[in-house]
Amino acid sequence: GAGVSQSPSNKVTEKGKDVELRCDPISGHTALYWYRQRLGQGLEFLIYFQGNSAPDKSGLPSDRFSAERTGESVSTLTIQRTQQEDSAVYLCASSLIAGYLGELFFGEGSRLTVL
Amino acid sequence: KQEVTQIPAALSVPEGENLVLNCSFTDSAIYNLQWFRQDPGKGLTSLLLIQSSQREQTSGRLNASLDKSSGRSTLYIAASQPGDSATYLCAVSDSGGYQKVTFGTGTKLQVIP
Numbered sequence: 001g002a003g004v005s006q007s008p009s010n011k012v013t014e015k016g017k018d019v020e021l022r023c024d025p026i027s028g029h030t031a032l033y034w035y036r037q038r039l040g041q042g043l044e045f046l047i048y049f050q051g052n053s054a055p056d057k058s059g060l061p062s063d064r065f066s067a068e069r070t071g072e073s074v075s076t077l078t079i080q081r082t083q084q085e086d087s088a089v090y091l092c093a094s095s096l097i098a099g100y101l102g103e104l105f106f107g108e109g110s111r112l113t114v115l
Numbered sequence: 116k117q118e119v120t121q122i123p124a125a126l127s128v129p130e131g132e133n134l135v136l137n138c139s140f141t142d143s144a145i146y147n148l149q150w151f152r153q154d155p156g157k158g159l160t161s162l163l164l165i166q167s168s169q170r171e172q173t174s175g176r177l178n179a180s181l182d183k184s185s186g187r188s189t190l191y192i193a194a195s196q197p198g199d200s201a202t203y204l205c206a207v208s209d210s211g212g213y214q215k216v217t218f219g220t221g222t223k224l225q226v227i228p
Contacts, residue, residue, distance in 0.1 A: 004158075033216065035218075041220075042204075042218055042219070042220040042221060043204070043218040045215075045216070045217075045218075048215065056215070091158055091159070093159075102146060102147050102164075102208055103147075103149060103161055103164045104149060104151075104159075104161065104206065104216060105161060106151075106158040106159040106160070106161075107158050108157060108158040109157075109158050111156075
């Protein structure tokens with residue numbers, strides 16, 4: 001597609017349930033980032049994928065959080081046993097590392113509400 | 116560890132004014148710096164990207180400058196309009212093989228008609 005696509009755009013879940021968020025990056029972009037943005041807060045880095053290299057998971061807040069990406073395609077962020085503190089907008093970005101840019105392009109985000 | 120600071124946190128100006136937003140970073144070993152805008156409830160929209168070897172970039176009424184040695188960037192907005200109201204964020208990518216991106220906390224701009 002033309003831009004970064006994220007789904008679902010909104011998700012309301014009950015505490016303790018698992019959720020899966022999806023990010024479809026711009027075709028050909030080798031790098032993919034996940035960020036979390038709580039209400040009124042800045043962007044919090046979660047995880048970074050670069051091609052087939054081992055991902056940087058240093059930003060994942062707990063072992064309830066995990067993410068996968070196969071090659072340079074879709075990524076999924078999974079949150080297990082959700083807590084109310086997980087309520088936030090989860091933003092995905094992709095970039096073309098090679099050549100001129102490294103410019104980040106963001107999706108519209110997935111808004112997660114944990115009741 | 117890279118730290119990015121944006122001052123002011125909020126800014127309110129009358130329509131038509133020229134304004135400057137500031138971004139500072141602690142580690143000058145960067146690959147590039149990017150300015151974004153974020154509208155309420157939306158994702159981030161890229162405005163300008165400056166490579167570490169560049170001093171400035173321009174797009175329409177926007178001009179971004181970079182002084183890597185002093186760890187500073189400014190975003191200049193000319194002839195501000197109410198549609199410019201948004202939160203503006205800067206982000207720096209670390210140099211080297213792995214481009215970790217660090218974001219500032221943003222400047223919330225309100226342009227009053």
